[in-house]
Amino acid sequence: MSKTLAPHPHTASRLALSELAPGAMQSEIRAMTTECDRIGGINLAQGVCDTPVPGPVENEAIAAIRAGHNIYTRLDGIERLRKAIAAKQRRDYGLEYDPETEVMVACGATAGLHAACMALLNPHDEVLMFEPFYGYHVSTLKSMRVKPVLVPLAEPDWALDVDAMRAAVTPKTRAMIVNTPANPSGKVFSRAELESIAELAREHDLFVFTDEIYEYFVYDGAKHICLATLEGMRERTIVMSGFSKTFSVTGWRLGYVTGDAKWMGAMGYFHDLTYVCAPSALQHGAAAGLEQLPAEFYTRLAADHQSKRERIVSALRDAGMEPSVPAGAYYVLAKATRLQGETAAKKARYLLAQTGVSSVAGSAFFRPGRGEDLLRFCFAKKDHDLDEACARLRRL
Structure with missing residues (x-):
């Protein structure tokens, strides 16, 4: 009969929360x-x-379920949706992405960020973020033991303080996160502000993760600019967006990432490890929306x-x-x-x-x-x- 050894009275129990959990x-x-x-x-x-x-999104998802599209997809999503996303990026921003190697369908933009951080950041790296910030961005970094470094935007119009941004860079800075249009402030970064961010990224050889989930929600003639379109930025910019807001399907958990092929293979691996794939039938609904909804x-x-x-x-x-x-x-x-x-x-x-x-x-x-x-x-x-x-x- 095996013997159960009693823990030493002065030894802390191993049945404890992780270092991250208490916070x-x-x-x-x-x-x-x-x-x-x-x-x-x-x-x-x-x-x-x-x-x-939207009708085409809802109808196609239901039809896909009934047609039997209920099993795993390829880890980076169905071909139809990857091609539709690539076409959308070309249409909206003039960006060319290969749907075979540079587009990944994710379980929401949040999952896209998670995969990007897993693939491209190391513990104790620092990532610049703008304040006010979206809490999930901060928490995702902390969960990987990456340090968010906050750069305050100037009230009342949340203007970018270029000097403060530059002062926040250290030898440990690896990347920046830019959310535009932004949650919670509603700020839309101007071209001049994005040029300043791009200049800093090129100067210090930084990645930039852009959360563009609200790209179509712009008002009073404001224009959303995708940072990857600026000079020298396509290679270092990981573009994250999705369908939750645009198609009113927040519960579907469908997003995507576009980026240079050098990074996407590792990102796909970590997305597969955590999520396996985005919901199969619902991908068909999103594809229909991109294909059929007019301007x-x-x-x-x-x-x-x-x-x-x-x-x-x-x-x-x-x-x-x-x-x-x-x-x-x-x-x-x-x-x-x-x-x-x-x-x-x-x-x-x-x-x-x-x-x-x-x-x-x-x-x-x-x-x-x-x-x-x-x-x-x-x-x-x-x-x-x-x-x-x-x-x-x-x-x-």
């Missing part, structure tokens, strides 16, 4: 969504994007969300919460100084209790001590829900 917690976005669901409120916290799914779909998408933006901005002003009007994406950061609570998290919970409208504490997008006077609101909602939320905010 990990549910995101404030998820926490506010849970609390909003509990009271049956209107969720302007999470970017769920519950507007209707007017994208211009109407922007116009519809600009109308939604005007409604939420007006309601926030009437409620005494001055908004920073976004040039892109579908979020608004608004001043919450007049609301009760010592922190932004408490202000968000006070607002939810008073109005049944959930928001996210601005502090979720800044380093500790910043963003405590801000709340973020998502306006990618069905019209009747958004209008009801606006009415409730005005009664505050």
